[in-house]
Amino acid sequence: MREHWTIQVRFERISEIVCEPGVLSHGVLTAKALAAPQILLIHDPLVAEHARILAERLLSDGRTVTTKAWTIDEHDKNLNTVSQLYDWFGDHLVRRDSLVVALGGGVLTDTVGFAAATYLRGIAWVAIPTTLLGQVDAAIGGKVAVNLPHGKNLAGAFHLPRAVYVDPDVLKTLPLVQWQAGVGEVMKTALIAGGTLFKRLNGPPVRFGDPVWANLIAETIRYKVNIVNQDLEESGARLYLNFGHTVAHGLEQALGYGTLTHGAAVGLGCRVALALSETTLGLDPRVRTQVESWMRLWQLPMTLSGVDWDRVLLAIGQDKKAQAGGQRWILLEQIGKPMVQKGLEPDLVRDTLTKVLDDSDSV
Numbered sequence: 211m212r213e214h215w216t217i218q219v220r221f222e223r224i225s226e227i228v229c230e231p232g233v234l235s236h237g238v239l240t241a242k243a244l245a246a247p248q249i250l251l252i253h254d255p256l257v258a259e260h261a262r263i264l265a266e267r268l269l270s271d272g273r274t275v276t277t278k279a280w281t282i283d284e285h286d287k288n289l290n291t292v293s294q295l296y297d298w299f300g301d302h303l304v305r306r307d308s309l310v311v312a313l314g315g316g317v318l319t320d321t322v323g324f325a326a327a328t329y330l331r332g333i334a335w336v337a338i339p340t341t342l343l344g345q346v347d348a349a350i351g352g353k354v355a356v357n358l359p360h361g362k363n364l365a366g367a368f369h370l371p372r373a374v375y376v377d378p379d380v381l382k383t384l385p386l387v388q389w390q391a392g393v394g395e396v397m398k399t400a401l402i403a404g405g406t407l408f409k410r411l412n413g414p415p416v417r418f419g420d421p422v423w424a425n426l427i428a429e430t431i432r433y434k435v436n437i438v439n440q441d442l443e444e445s446g447a448r449l450y451l452n453f454g455h456t457v458a459h460g461l462e463q464a465l466g467y468g469t470l471t472h473g474a475a476v477g478l479g480c481r482v483a484l485a486l487s488e489t490t491l492g493l494d495p496r497v498r499t500q501v502e503s504w505m506r507l508w509q510l511p512m513t514l515s516g517v518d519w520d521r522v523l524l525a526i527g528q529d530k531k532a533q534a535g536g537q538r539w540i541l542l543e544q545i546g547k548p549m550v551q552k553g554l555e556p557d558l559v560r561d562t563l564t565k566v567l568d569d570s571d572s573v
């Protein structure tokens with residue numbers, strides 16, 4: 211199976227996205243995307259073997275490649291680290307026609323992509339995501355960013371990579387918690403896109419590591435690419451991608467980043483968004499039951515205990531002071547039919563949130 215898309219946006223920028231098991235080790239790597247007098251390959255040490263094979267392939271094609279193994283976690287995703295990267299670029303005489311290749315998770319591709327977007331006013335880069343979240347989300351769509359003391363991803367840019375190579379085979383080493391971190395996007399996309407993605411998840415149980423993930427990843431990317439092509443800068447259809455994320459972001463902020471994986475937060479957020487969709491749009495409650503069976507299979511939390519719900523409501527702008535109509539929610543009329551809904555009553559949001567997610571009484 212080889213999936214292939216292009217994104218074309220303002221200024222004729224094009225990003226090529228290839229999704230194919232084995233693309234890194236033996237697939238076709240587009241010559242044009244990798245054409246540069248100098249390539250700097252920055253990779254997570256946990257995927258060193260993939261980096262070695264890729265570097266060998268590039269070298270045997272006559273390219274100059276400098277490799278850097280680099281461990282970076284969310285706490286290092288900041289301007290300090292970017293500055294160290296600039297120094298490294300300087301040490302290696304990086305020029306406007308150099309190419310940066312980022313091989314790693316979303317933290318690495320976001321940080322390296324941001325450095326590439328800003329060094330010498332922007333140099334070309336290629337993203338090779340190696341986590342589920344990176345493959346279905348972080349490396350797709352042209353957004354790069356680092357965190358600032360005031361918040362996550364506050365310093366950023368739209369800087370499309372020349373190419374994104376998605377090789378589902380690299381996920382073979384991914385621990386459970388990293389599968390969980392990325393699965394929220396697949397689940398969310400299945401709900402807003404419907405179609406074969408939803409059908410596949412509704413078929414025989416899809417466990418982490420199952421080869422069917424190659425198709426699920428490709429279908430999730432295809433949906434996102436279509437939306438990004440319509441709306442790079444998030445004014446319209448791209449809002450749908452926030453399904454389940456209003457509550458997810460509120461939970462992450464109120465509980466502290468890292469307390470829940472992003473996928474766990476999105477799963478909980480989807481449960482609330484589905485419940486709100488049932489009340490306000492008449493969505494069939496069986497959709498939520500179905501989603502809960504996926505969440506059980508993937509060992510995602512279904513409820514939370516000991517949470518200060520006022521803080522969560524504050525974080526999502528639905529506290530007592532919030533005006534009805536302030537917050538925009540992405541809800542579902544039916545599978546594959548998302549819509550933007552304004553004017554939900556704060557009381558309805560509070561009641562639904564606690565009824566669906568609060569587990570304190572049963573502990």
Ligand SMILES: NC(=O)c1ccc[n+]([C@@H]2O[C@H](COP(=O)([O-])OP(=O)(O)OC[C@H]3O[C@@H](n4cnc5c(N)ncnc54)[C@H](O)[C@@H]3O)[C@@H](O)[C@H]2O)c1
Pocket residue numbers: 254256257282283284287314315316317318320340341342343344347348349350351353354355363380381382383384385388391392
């Ligand atoms: N730019 C965007 O549009 C966008 C979208 C979503 C998320 N993000 C960002 O992505 C980041 C999260 O990315 P993430 O979930 O990939 O986390 P991550 O990059 O921290 O990677 C998670 C862990 O997996 C390890 N790892 C990476 N590949 C592996 C492999 N193949 N096998 C085993 N271990 C592997 C990493 O070393 C790390 O310890 C966040 O900073 C988030 O803000 C960006």
Ligand SMILES: [Zn+2]
Pocket residue numbers: 347394395455472476
């Ligand atoms: Zn997300």
